[in-house]
Amino acid sequence: MEQKLVFHPLGDQAVLVSFGNSISQELSRAVYSLYHALRKNADPSWLDIIPAYASVTVVFEARQLATQSTSPYEAQVKKIRTVAELATEIQGKEQRKISIPVCYHPDFAFDSTAICKRMKLSEAELVDLHTEKSYFVYMIGFLPGFAYMGSVDPRIASPRLDKPRTLVPKGSVGIAGFQTGIYPFDSPGGWNIIGRTPINMFDLKNEEPVLLQPGDEVHFYAIDINTFNEMQQQQPVSVQS
Structure with missing residues (x-):
């Protein structure tokens, strides 16, 4: 995925992945490219994946990550980055x-x-x-x-x-x-x-x-x-x- 991703914690059990602060069809397609990639490669700790205008929020179960050496937030960012590398821009799909x-x-x-x-x-x-x-x-x-x-x-x-x-x-x-x-x-x-x-x-x-x-x-x-x-x-x- 070519777009720069910026990560923010939302409380202690969610990660906000931001694509920017504007509204455009290009950003929307990037958002849903990541959203579908996350859905396809969902981690067992993920409770919900929520797309918006220019962001995707991943809600996770922190207790499943309690034994890891890194913080739950850092562990989730790493997982999301890995999936993001698999995401491809939604192109060629016929627009309804x-x-x-x-x-x-x-x-x-x-x-x-x-x-x-x-x-x-x-x-x-x-x-x-x-x-x-x-x-x-x-x-x-x-x-x-x-x-x-x-x-x-x-x-x-x-x-x-x-x-x-x-x-x-x-x-x-x-x-x-x-x-x-x-x-x-x-x-x-x-x-x-x-x-x-x-x-x-x-x-x-x-x-x-x-x-x-x-x-x-x-x-x-x-x-x-x-x-x-x-x-x-x-x-x-x-x-x-």
């Missing part, structure tokens, strides 16, 4: 391209009016700006199936709400900063909600419960509320790829 329908009807777009007022846009322009480009899936987090995607057009980039909602409906499509994402379940949340999709982001009945995966390219397309209701009644709905 997935199209997801979104209804931007005012009943679903709780924050569109505020965004449009702040950015001096019409609601039609907001929809056009959100649907005219594709988004890279950087990571899955917060909730099972919640994909962090970017980057939205600067004209619709919006800070998180000052006061998060106690309930954001399942399927809500939101914006936070330059990120966009879809809530897979009813949950609290502080993103700006601009629409809703009838597609399930997480379904335990599927062989792979999580619909979107890091590295996917996602495109949103607008549907009206009648189409939304029809598609929701047809669950499960197949996405376009």
Whole structure:
């Protein structure tokens, strides 16, 4: 692996492997190269391996390493470095391209009016700006199936709400900063909600419960509320790829 790795202890039972402090597709691919290599060559002492935008965290069981002469942290860094040398950049893997329908009807777009007022846009322009480009899936987090995607057009980039909602409906499509994402379940949340999709982001009945995966390219397309209701009644709905 060509990227420089920087190691940091997280408490006494975790190692943070940092690739930097920026967000880019290049770093994301490097993160998941290491993540998959660690999964493939997992040590018995590892309890969890957690990828993020520009880092991978390895949680380990320190008691399994108590008899070693080096500290548990140093022992883990050595193991991770060894695996990192085996990791190769994720290249040649065909990037999945997935199209997801979104209804931007005012009943679903709780924050569109505020965004449009702040950015001096019409609601039609907001929809056009959100649907005219594709988004890279950087990571899955917060909730099972919640994909962090970017980057939205600067004209619709919006800070998180000052006061998060106690309930954001399942399927809500939101914006936070330059990120966009879809809530897979009813949950609290502080993103700006601009629409809703009838597609399930997480379904335990599927062989792979999580619909979107890091590295996917996602495109949103607008549907009206009648189409939304029809598609929701047809669950499960197949996405376009």
